[in-house]
Amino acid sequence: MKAIKEQFKVLDPVSLARIDVMANHPIFEELALKIVTGDADGVSDGIAEDWAEDLEPGPDPFLPQLGAGPAQRRRRALVSAGLALVLLAIALAVVAGTRGQTAGLTTTPWRAARSLPSGTHVSVPHGHAGSWELVGDIVRSGWQLNTSGPAPGDLTCPTTTACYVTGNTATKDTGPPVFDSLYFSGDSGHTWSVLALPNGFAFTAPVSCSGPGTCLAAGVVGGRAVLIETSDGGHEWAVSPLSIPGRIVSLQCASSSSCNGITVPDALVPTIEDTALVLPTNIDEHFVHSTDGGHSWSSSALPPVDRVTSMVCPGATECTAVGYVPSAPETAGDYSGFVLYTNDGGSEWENGVLPGSFGFTYLSTLSCTDATHCMALGVVTAPNPYQCGVSPEKLGTRGWSCTSGATARVTGIVTTDDGGGHWQLRPLPSDVPLPSMYSVSCADATTCWVSGSEAVPQGNNGGSAVLLGTTDDGVTWSKVTFVVPQGAPNDVGSDAYMSVGQISCPNSGGCIALGVVDQGSSSTPVYSDIGNGGP
Amino acid sequence: MTRSRAEVTIDARGERFRELYIAARPRIIAYALRRSPSPEDAADVVAEAFTIAWRRLDDVPGGDASVLWLYATARRVLANHRRSLRRRSELVDRIGAELAACSTSSSVTDSLEASSARLALARLSDDDRELLMLTGWEGLNAAQVACVLSCSATAARIRLHRARSRLASELANFEIDTKQGHQPRHSIVEGPIPIPTPEEPLTR
Numbered sequence: 081m082k083a084i085k086e087q088f089k090v091l092d093p094v095s096l097a098r099i100d101v102m103a104n105h106p107i108f109e110e111l112a113l114k115i116v117t118g119d120a121d122g123v124s125d126g127i128a129e130d131w132a133e134d135l136e137p138g139p140d141p142f143l144p145q146l147g148a149g150p151a152q153r154r155r156r157a158l159v160s161a162g163l164a165l166v167l168l169a170i171a172l173a174v175v176a177g178t179r180g181q182t183a184g185l186t187t188t189p190w191r192a193a194r195s196l197p198s199g200t201h202v203s204v205p206h207g208h209a210g211s212w213e214l215v216g217d218i219v220r221s222g223w224q225l226n227t228s229g230p231a232p233g234d235l236t237c238p239t240t241t242a243c244y245v246t247g248n249t250a251t252k253d254t255g256p257p258v259f260d261s262l263y264f265s266g267d268s269g270h271t272w273s274v275l276a277l278p279n280g281f282a283f284t285a286p287v288s289c290s291g292p293g294t295c296l297a298a299g300v301v302g303g304r305a306v307l308i309e310t311s312d313g314g315h316e317w318a319v320s321p322l323s324i325p326g327r328i329v330s331l332q333c334a335s336s337s338s339c340n341g342i343t344v345p346d347a348l349v350p351t352i353e354d355t356a357l358v359l360p361t362n363i364d365e366h367f368v369h370s371t372d373g374g375h376s377w378s379s380s381a382l383p384p385v386d387r388v389t390s391m392v393c394p395g396a397t398e399c400t401a402v403g404y405v406p407s408a409p410e411t412a413g414d415y416s417g418f419v420l421y422t423n424d425g426g427s428e429w430e431n432g433v434l435p436g437s438f439g440f441t442y443l444s445t446l447s448c449t450d451a452t453h454c455m456a457l458g459v460v461t462a463p464n465p466y467q468c469g470v471s472p473e474k475l476g477t478r479g480w481s482c483t484s485g486a487t488a489r490v491t492g493i494v495t496t497d498d499g500g501g502h503w504q505l506r507p508l509p510s511d512v513p514l515p516s517m518y519s520v521s522c523a524d525a526t527t528c529w530v531s532g533s534e535a536v537p538q539g540n541n542g543g544s545a546v547l548l549g550t551t552d553d554g555v556t557w558s559k560v561t562f563v564v565p566q567g568a569p570n571d572v573g574s575d576a577y578m579s580v581g582q583i584s585c586p587n588s589g590g591c592i593a594l595g596v597v598d599q600g601s602s603s604t605p606v607y608s609d610i611g612n613g614g615p
Numbered sequence: 616m617t618r619s620r621a622e623v624t625i626d627a628r629g630e631r632f633r634e635l636y637i638a639a640r641p642r643i644i645a646y647a648l649r650r651s652p653s654p655e656d657a658a659d660v661v662a663e664a665f666t667i668a669w670r671r672l673d674d675v676p677g678g679d680a681s682v683l684w685l686y687a688t689a690r691r692v693l694a695n696h697r698r699s700l701r702r703r704s705e706l707v708d709r710i711g712a713e714l715a716a717c718s719t720s721s722s723v724t725d726s727l728e729a730s731s732a733r734l735a736l737a738r739l740s741d742d743d744r745e746l747l748m749l750t751g752w753e754g755l756n757a758a759q760v761a762c763v764l765s766c767s768a769t770a771a772r773i774r775l776h777r778a779r780s781r782l783a784s785e786l787a788n789f790e791i792d793t794k795q796g797h798q799p800r801h802s803i804v805e806g807p808i809p810i811p812t813p814e815e816p817l818t819r
Binding site for chain 1: 666670709710713
């Protein structure tokens with residue numbers, strides 16, 4: 081046998097002596113640099129320069145956007161080149177064994193948040209309604225909101241005092257949104273500040289926070305998928321390339337290490353959060369799971385459904401997702417919709433059973449407080465309270481016109497208490513005409529709030545903002561409506577304050593919600609019921 | 616200003632990767648060269664294996680097991696390379712050109728003994744050949760081979776024993792053939808020796 085080993089050794093096609101010499105060739109230091117800067121795939125060169133620009137703090141979205149003149153371009157070029165050299169030196173130091181300041185080239189400089197003015201142009205005191213109060217506004221010249229749906233800014237409140245909102249700064253009411261700003265409130269929504277993000281970063285999913293200052297977010301920088309992480313409330317961000325194909329459009333971190341998400345192919349992201357008119361179909365969606373805070377991921381294809389609109393993971397391995405089929409013909413009382421749920425971290429998915437008359441749409445959302453209790457918003461068919469020839473022709477001076485149908489598509493609410501296997505339809509109050517609800521958030525297994533609008537004209541508005549609360553898992557509801565305050569900034573379509581969009585109830589201590597206003601409106605109303613007793 | 620947790624983590628990651636990169640680099644280069652159709656492909660495998668190690672550094676075990684983890688990763692990278700055409704970067708091409716100098720003499724200068732052994736090796740199954748290469752060239756013992764191939768140490772020992780027996784048998788057959796004046800049943804193997812497809816686990 082020894083002879084065989086010796087014979088085998090002579091077949092070795094490489095010279096170990098030469099390998100030892102070769103391994104110390106400087107070219108391998110160059111390779112190491114490429115690896116730690118994320119460019120080892122060789123798709124593009126000059127990555128150090130790219131990252132230098134990436135990590136330069138972004139422009140303050142609240143300052144006027146000046147055109148770049150020759151001097152400014154030269155300054156930016158010098159800054160980029162200088163940062164590139166610094167980053168190059170740091171990376172080489174890693175390879176050479178010198179401990180660098182930030183070896184991974186991925187931490188932004190610390191930046192203070194910039195305070196925003198509170199809603200001083202709204203009459204004081206702000207409106208009260210039930211346990212809720214209109215507490216202020218996220219004020220920004222050019223704050224953009226979508227005219228065809230709920231506020232595009234996503235609200236994330238890890239506690240009843242700390243909330244983050246991803247902001248859309250698109251300047252047109254058509255085309256894809258631009259989620260490149262982040263707002264923070266540390267006082268239950270009364271005052272807000274804007275945080276600096278890595279330059280060029282845009283969100284592809286709402287921020288996920290496992291604590292008041294510990295958050296992970298998915299997005300893109302220069303067309304590349306990245307994750308950004310903060311542990312100090314968004315003053316510093318660690319940026320790392322996403323280690324899996326596609327881009328994350330849903331992210332749920334139960335802790336600083338355990339995260340779940342959904343990815344879609346890169347090309348779909350610009351349109352997936354756009355209006356309903358351009359939603360792609362047959363998306364190749366993958367469920368992804370990380371146990372190290374997003375540094376590495378396992379990925380598995382979701383069952384062939386099209387497409388998931390909301391996923392919630394109340395535990396590390398328990399997730400529930402709802403969605404619909406964009407291409408399915410939609411007729412009254414026959415809506416598409418599906419529920420998927422897993423209890424093993426995505427290895428196996430089960431299908432839930434929905435009521436026959438219920439379905440989901442592109443706006444459908446979900447809230448789960450534990451592995452068994454969830455509430456979801458979808459659509460059902462209900463009698464049309466404003467049928468032409470039967471009811472008033474027009475509601476309000478600008479608002480709703482009557483429609484010919486005897487029935488209309490309205491929001492339906494379903495709940496489950498078995499982890500998603502079976503769902504029950506929960507009737508909404510009869511005094512909410514044409515309910516159109518956008519968001520749901522549950523503080524515990526039976527206490528939930530849903531937010532949206534009802535077809536009740538108010539001044540120039542055709543509808544009114546409404547919140548519905550329940551303490552018995554949707555069997556009964558309490559209703560909260562708001563009077564549009566005097567002096568409200570109706571500076572675009574004059575129909576601000578007619579709906580409530582995102583809502584977040586981190587615990588039984590209360591909730592924060594954002595109003596929906598027109599594209600181009602100068603503020604977003606903020607509602608709160610913190611410490612007021614709930615529904 | 617105190618350094619953030621993210622900064623400290625990044626520093627630790629960089630330091631750990633540097634140590635792994637320096638320690639394992641010669642062995643992974645050799646591993647890739649022995650199994651790749653060209654030095655450029657070997658360079659690509661090396662680059663990709665270490666890139667995966669950087670991205671998944673928290674998954675890389677400590678100590679000597681880190682090299683075994685890299686061998687297993689390189690093995691999967693090789694399998695993926697065979698399934699897809701990749702556009703190599705300019706840097707990888709330059710590394711490949713440098714690695715070409717690491718190859719030993721070609722088969723035309725092989726001794727008769729080496730030619731016989733090369734032929735015998737080529738006659739073995741992919742599984743047997745990979746086992747013998749890991750032990751004979753990478754210098755791994757059975758327990759380490761088990762780590763790379765994701766099988767039990769006992770299974771690795773048994774299969775290694777069988778592989779060596781089959782290689783001895785092939786060598787004996789070759790000697791009989793040549794003594795009787797027969798031409799070898801296969802021509803001398805040139806270039807890299809075929810290797811098993813890693814995506815299919817070896818039979819336990």
